[in-house]
Amino acid sequence: VSDTDEPLALLVHRLETQAELSAQDRGALLKLPYTIKAFDASTYLLREGEAPSACAVLVSGFAYRHKISVDGAKQIVSLHVPGEPLDFQHLFLNEADHNIQTLTRGEAALVPREAFRKLAQERPAVMQALLVNVLVEASIFREWVLNVGRRDGRSRIAHLLCEFAIRLDAQGLTNSNGYELPMTQEQIGDATGQTAVHVNRMLKALEKEGLVKRMGRCVSFADWRALRDIAGFGERYLHLGKQGA
Amino acid sequence: VSDTDEPLALLVHRLETQAELSAQDRGALLKLPYTIKAFDASTYLLREGEAPSACAVLVSGFAYRHKISVDGAKQIVSLHVPGEPLDFQHLFLNEADHNIQTLTRGEAALVPREAFRKLAQERPAVMQALLVNVLVEASIFREWVLNVGRRDGRSRIAHLLCEFAIRLDAQGLTNSNGYELPMTQEQIGDATGQTAVHVNRMLKALEKEGLVKRMGRCVSFADWRALRDIAGFGERYLHLGKQGA
DNA sequence: CGTTATCTTGACCGTCGTCAAACAGGGTGG
DNA sequence: CCACCCTGTTTGACGACGGTCAAGATAACG
Numbered sequence: 001v002s003d004t005d006e007p008l009a010l011l012v013h014r015l016e017t018q019a020e021l022s023a024q025d026r027g028a029l030l031k032l033p034y035t036i037k038a039f040d041a042s043t044y045l046l047r048e049g050e051a052p053s054a055c056a057v058l059v060s061g062f063a064y065r066h067k068i069s070v071d072g073a074k075q076i077v078s079l080h081v082p083g084e085p086l087d088f089q090h091l092f093l094n095e096a097d098h099n100i101q102t103l104t105r106g107e108a109a110l111v112p113r114e115a116f117r118k119l120a121q122e123r124p125a126v127m128q129a130l131l132v133n134v135l136v137e138a139s140i141f142r143e144w145v146l147n148v149g150r151r152d153g154r155s156r157i158a159h160l161l162c163e164f165a166i167r168l169d170a171q172g173l174t175n176s177n178g179y180e181l182p183m184t185q186e187q188i189g190d191a192t193g194q195t196a197v198h199v200n201r202m203l204k205a206l207e208k209e210g211l212v213k214r215m216g217r218c219v220s221f222a223d224w225r226a227l228r229d230i231a232g233f234g235e236r237y238l239h240l241g242k243q244g245a
Numbered sequence: 246v247s248d249t250d251e252p253l254a255l256l257v258h259r260l261e262t263q264a265e266l267s268a269q270d271r272g273a274l275l276k277l278p279y280t281i282k283a284f285d286a287s288t289y290l291l292r293e294g295e296a297p298s299a300c301a302v303l304v305s306g307f308a309y310r311h312k313i314s315v316d317g318a319k320q321i322v323s324l325h326v327p328g329e330p331l332d333f334q335h336l337f338l339n340e341a342d343h344n345i346q347t348l349t350r351g352e353a354a355l356v357p358r359e360a361f362r363k364l365a366q367e368r369p370a371v372m373q374a375l376l377v378n379v380l381v382e383a384s385i386f387r388e389w390v391l392n393v394g395r396r397d398g399r400s401r402i403a404h405l406l407c408e409f410a411i412r413l414d415a416q417g418l419t420n421s422n423g424y425e426l427p428m429t430q431e432q433i434g435d436a437t438g439q440t441a442v443h444v445n446r447m448l449k450a451l452e453k454e455g456l457v458k459r460m461g462r463c464v465s466f467a468d469w470r471a472l473r474d475i476a477g478f479g480e481r482y483l484h485l486g487k488q489g490a
Numbered sequence: 491c492g493t494t495a496t497c498t499t500g501a502c503c504g505t506c507g508t509c510a511a512a513c514a515g516g517g518t519g520g
Numbered sequence: 521c522c523a524c525c526c527t528g529t530t531t532g533a534c535g536a537c538g539g540t541c542a543a544g545a546t547a548a549c550g
Contacts, residue, residue, distance in 0.1 A: 019337075049481070067387060070477035073395040077387045089384075092264075092377050092489070097384045097482040121373065124366045131376050132337050134383060139334075139342045141386035142312060142322045148394040149438030150318040153506070184528060193394030198506055200530065216515080217528070232315035236294070237342040244337070398538070429496065443538055445498065461547075462496070497546065504539075513530070520523080 007109035008032060011057045014083045017170065018136065019129035020244055028119055029126065034109045039102050045086065046100040054110040055087040061106015062182055065089075066190065067098045076191035078140060079164060082106070083171045088134050091117060104182050136239045143237040148193040151232065154202045156192035158231035161212070165224035166235055178222035188219070252354035253277060256302045259328045262415065263381065264374035265489055273364055274371065279354045284347050290331065291345040299355040300332040306351015307427055310334075311435065312343045321436035323385060324409060327351070328416045333379050336362060349427050381484045388482040393438040396477065399447045401437035403476035406457070410469040411480055423458075423467035433464070 008030050015021060015029070036059070039045070045056055045063065063080045077098060080086060090096050091113065120127040140163075147159050165179045181188075185203065186196040194202075203219065206212045211230075212221045221227065253275050260266060260274070281304070284290070290301055290308065303325055311321045322343060325331060335341050336358065365372040385408075392404050410424045426433075430448065431441040439447075448464065451457045456475075457466045466472065 065387070067391045069391060069395050070479070075391040075394045077390045089380060091380075092373060093380055093384075093484055094486075094488055095481065095484070097484065098387055121369045124369065124372065127369065127372050127376070128337060128366065131372070131379065134376065134379055135334060135336075135338055138379060138383040138386060139338075141383060141390060142310070142343055144390045145322045145386060145393060146312045146314060146320040148390060149320045150314050186528075195507055196528085197508080197530090201506090204530085214529095234315070236340065239338055239340070239342065241339075243339055431496080440539055441497085442499090442540080446538085449498085459497095491550100493548100493550085495546105495548070498544080500541105500543090502540085505537090507536075508534085510533095511531090513528100515528085516526090518523100518525085520521105 007036065007057060007059045007107075008034060008111075010059060010083045011085060011109070014057075014085070014171070015126075015129040015133065017241075018239075018243055019125070019132045020242065021125055021129060025123055025125045025129075028123060032111050032115055032119065034111045036107055037110055038105075038107050040105050041102060043102045044099060045102065045108065046090070046096050048096050048099050050096050051094060052087055052090040052096055053113055055085065055091060055113050055116045056100075056108040056110050057085050058082050059107040059109050062103035063100060063106075064103055064187075064191070065098050065100055074190045075193065076187065077144060078137070079103075079160075079167075079191070081164075081167050081171050081173060083173075085133060087113075088130055089137065091120075091130070103187070132243045135243075139237045139239060153192070153194050153198055154205060155231050156194070157188060157199065157202055157206065158211070158227040159233055160188065160191055161219065161221055162224050162227050162231050162233040163238070165221070166238060166240075170238075170240060178220050179224065180218045180220040182218050184217055252281065252302060252304045252352075253279060253356075255304060255328045256330060256354070259302075259330070259416070260371075260374040260378065262486075263484075263488055264370070264377045265487065266370055266374060270368055270370045270374075273368060277356050277360055277364065279356045281352055282355055283350070283352050285350050286347060288347045289344060290347065290353065291335070291341050293341050293344050295341050296339060297332055297335040297341055298358055300330065300336055300358050300361045301345075301353040301355050302330050303327050304352040304354055307348035308345060308351075309348055309432075309436070310343050310345055319435045320438065321432065322389060323382065324348075324405075324412075324436070326409075326412050326416050326418060328418075330378060332358075333375055334382065336365075336375070348432070377488045381488075384482045384484060398437070398439050398443055399450060400476050401439070402433060402444065402447050402451065403456070403472040404478055405433065405436055406464065406466055407469050407472050407476050407478040408483070410466070411483060411485075415483075415485060423465050424469065425463045425465040427463050429462050 012029050060082050064076050065078045066076045185199045189196045189199040257274050305327050308325045309321050310323045430444045434441045434444040
């Protein structure tokens, strides 16, 4: 089932995994105007300092957020899998504080920023769903602070893989023969606060332990539960399931 | 002027620095029920795993958020100065993913969670103000990922001091003879992903350079602009000023 | 005024960064 | 179809930033 035909249905589905929406809310969301944009790997969808003009939803492919420090070091601050909205973090801010870049080729649905804001302001449930999405992302950022601040190199990578697996599952993108992270070792380093060289060493260690396999430029793994222990991974921070009291 | 007499006015003022509110919105916020809670230093206001029941606003004193990894390491993920709301991050989530603990003695205004949620759902502008507050906090988390992931020990501390200074200023809490961070060296370490011993070394280095002074358990500094350079600090991520376009 | 927390310092060591070179693979153009 | 190149991976040697351990000095607090 390709969701590319109905990009906004993907978004509605995503929001409904986190919050309650009425039939009217769903209908209004599906009636939002949008355009489809195809992109290559490494395309910038938004740059720090820009005023965001659209609200993108990732339809296929993978993307990430990153920041560059004054001395040129790059830090990836989050990963995104298909179905996830990319611009809620800026929807009510004047200026982007980070970059959004694609990891692979893929497609995004671009909804005009104003249309989305107007809908959110008119429909409290939509605004709340948006808020829940932002809150969960904020929780993930906090976990990443812990990850880069307090875990060693090997554990950080394991943690990244665990989170990726769970988030793929949450989007129903599970591949029965394991997970495959489409990142170069340099990108894994940028996400975990290490150099590509050290990522290579840690990855080899994990491979020797039988926890991951590598083919080409992807890291694949079949058993994220085995990684969980060495990552100290707990899924509470992902706030899976519908939020609402 | 002590704002303790009017705790919710503090909150309204805070929200209005970030978003637009009408007279009706202000009035409704001021009519929220609340109780005042006095606390000592090191008091837990919320623990990971709990279901939050109140929405606290820090009236006086300082607080921070932190997470504990499975092997017992503590990571502080944010600091909070008087006037800032502490529980927006959980207001629409079922379960706390981190701890909120006080740094010093002080007071908080506790608004019942349900009352606040109801008001937000009834008043789009209030919900939006809340959202903007959450978005700015999320941006700060991203900057912290960069801080602990890509800067060296000395710069991380300098960055922490810069952020603290700016946020105090934003709340109008400026003390003309400099800033004073009421944290132990161990806490600074927990916030910047280092050990207390190494924080001590870096702090001594900063002191020798004439950038900070220490008295008792506080770090004080008069010139945050001097620190800015070695921190690679840029204030864009704080999204100061009214957001709304 | 004693007890405890925090700061301070030194010695030692490990994780991880740096530099550099060799290697593999995929893509392009001749 | 092969030569070439560019990006990414792999490996080793070396060094440094920062962690660990432990002891003593200082300051906070009841």
